[in-house]
Amino acid sequence: MFADITPALKAAMPELRGRLDANAPTAPLSWFRTGGPAQVLFTPADTDDLAYFLRRLDRSIPVLVVGLGSNLLIRDGGWEGAVIRLGKGFSDIAVEPGHRIRAGAGAADVKVARAAAEAGIAGLSFLRGIPGTIGGALRMNGGAYGGETKDVLVEARGVTRTGEAVTFTHAQMGFTYRHSSVPEDVIFTEALFEGRPGHPEEILAEMNAITEARSSTQPVNTRTGGSTFKNPPGRKAWELVDAAGCRGLRMGDAQVSEMHCNFLINHGSASAADIEGLGEEVRRRVRETAGVELEWEIKRVGVGKA
Structure with missing residues (x-):
């Protein structure tokens, strides 16, 4: 305490x-x-x-x-x-002229994708495959199933550590793979996206396909944290983890998913130390077998227990 x-x-x-x-x-x-x-x-x-x-x-x-x-x-x-x-207070979603949609940073990515689909705005379906909020997508250039935040963002708004309101254009976001260069002390509050004309039925069908793909390849409905490691240049993190013999590797109640080995699972009573320790063991084995230093995609914060 x-x-x-x-x-x-x-x-x-x-x-x-x-x-x-x-x-x-x-x-x-x-x-x-x-x-x-x-x-x-x-x-x-x-x-x-x-x-x-x-x-x-x-x-x-x-x-x-x-x-x-x-x-x-x-x-x-x-x-x-x-x-x-x-x-x-940060979950509002509004459709605007020009195939645009404005969303609060606390809005779930899937809800933004659904609102865009219902409005006939194509290009945002990939958000259905990201289990987070718009704020996280902005911070990490979230992407899935062939799309990334940088592909559709017009501008982002936020508040600095001193309480100043700021706006960032697409160019000012400094997007790279799973990263934006906006200072860490900026808290995103909303974003404006722009898609393209589309038919709601076709867009919803695309989203349903993403949902089915996720359900069949990822451990949804479990205590997990999404993709654990970033894909190294030209490689797939899950393939490296699998080749290192880590599929299903378990430490207490923390386990590398059998279904998709770039996911870690808490089976019920795993501590944060168990989960992080398992991730570090995976990194060690991949380093030894492939000579690749996997980089965490999951954000790990706070202090360990004494």
Whole structure:
């Protein structure tokens, strides 16, 4: 348990409208369903509330932003600082002229894909294959099934650590493979995408095909974190993991998926240390067998348990 800083925060932020929770469990925020507490969990009411919080938050307090937690592992010692959960106030989705769609950073990728399909906007179906939120897609140039965020983004908006509102054009995002060069202290709040004309029935059929492909090749409906490692240039991470003999490798309740070995699974009682330790063992074996240094795609944060 961390020191309770919520009384001091409330005193310094009398006009705050969002919710503050001290020593909040983070396991429910992560698809792995494991991890230690957040010293304080803040759920802002909207963008203005977020900016107000950041302007008045002591600069020495670390900040972690969480969406659906599909690509996140919070270590067992928890997060000493503020965890910001972008919830309902950041989940709006609106169709705009010119085959464009605007979405809050807390909106689920699948819901944005569905809204685009229903509006006859093609080009965003790939979002159906990303189990996260728009904020994560912006930060990591999320992609799947032949599409990437960079292919459809017009601009992104966010708030800096000092509470300043900022806007980034496509060029300013600095997209590369699973990465954007926007400073880490920027919290994305919304994005504007542009697709192309399409027929809703055809787009929905494409999305259904993606759904079926995911279900048949990935361990959906399990306690997992999505793709564990980035694909090295010209290689497939899962093939390297498989060739290293790691398919099905298990440490306690943490296991490399039998179905898709670039996924790690928590079978129920695995700690964050178990999951991270298993991932590091996979990296070691791939390094020894293929001479390739796999890079984590899952974001691992917080402190380990003493």
